[in-house]
Amino acid sequence: MNIGEAARASGISRKMIRYYEEIALLEPARTVNGYRVYGPQDVQTLRFIGACRRLGFPMTDVKALLGMWRNRSRSSVEVKRLTDRHITALRERVTELNAMITALEALAQACDGDDRPHCPIITAMANPDGSHTR
Amino acid sequence: MNIGEAARASGISRKMIRYYEEIALLEPARTVNGYRVYGPQDVQTLRFIGACRRLGFPMTDVKALLGMWRNRSRSSVEVKRLTDRHITALRERVTELNAMITALEALAQACDGDDRPHCPIITAMANPDGSHTR
C-alpha cells in the first residue's frame, strides 16, 4: 500500500503520515525506489493516532499511548493516569475559556451596538485594571 | 521610558513589546542610539493589548480593536460585532473540548486502573469507529 492509499484508508493526510514517521510513531517499509509501503498494521496505527488526536491528546501523549498499546504487559493504571491528567488539562482550559466568555458576554451586553462611538467594551480594554471612571 | 521600564509598567514582556511593534501595533520613538522610547500613550496601548489577549482575542482582532479604539468616530456596533464573533468562536471551542471531556470521562470511568493490561481506553483508540468486537 502506497502512502496515498494508506491516507485514504486511515483518514490521515499524506503530510501528517510522513510527520508521524518523522517523530518516530511508525516506520513503514520502503520499496527499492524509496516509496513508503504500509501494511494493515500501519493503517491500524494511523487510525489509533487519529483517535487520540480527536480526543485532544498532544503528540507526546499519543506516543506514550502507542507504547502502552503495543506493550502487552502494560498496566491499565498507566493508561488511566495519563488520561486523567489529560482530562484535568482539558477542564482547566474550559474553565479559562468560560471565564473569558462570561467577561465578554457582560461587556457585549452592556454595549448598545449602535452607530455611536460610546462602547463599554473598548472602555474596558483601555482600563484593564477595572479602574472605572465614575 | 526604555523598553524594560515599559515592560514593567505594562506587564508585557520586552520580547512581546518588540513583537507587537513588528506587527505594527505601535511604533515607539527612537533615541539617536536606536533605543526605543515609550511614552504614557504607548504604555496605554500595551495595556490595551494585554487586556485583549487576556480575553482571548487573536492578534488580528486586537489590531482591529486598537484601530477602533483610536478611531473617535467608530460605531459601537463594529466593536460589538467583532466581540460577538469572538464569543461564538470561544463557545465552539468549549463545545469541542467538552465533547472530548465527556468521551474521555466515559472511557476513564470504564477503566479499572489496576496492574492488568485490559483497558477500555486503549481498546477505544484501537477501534476508532466504535466497531466493538463482541
Add this chain to the structure above:
DNA sequence: CATTGACCTTCCCCTTATGGTAAGGTTGAG
C-alpha cells in the same frame, strides 16, 4: 579614565501540528 553591570539592539532558533509548494523521480496506461 577604566571597569563593571545593567541595560539596549538585531538576528536566529525553538515550540505544535498542520498545510502548501517546488523540483525531481517512478509507474502504468494508452
Add this chain to the structure above:
DNA sequence: CTCAACCTTACCATAAGGGGAAGGTCAATG
C-alpha cells in the same frame, strides 16, 4: 513515447510567544 498520477525530499508558513548569542551603550564606581 507520452502523460497523468503517483511518489520523494526539502523548504516555507502559520500564532504567540520564549531563549539566547553577539555586540553596542550608559551610569556609577574604583
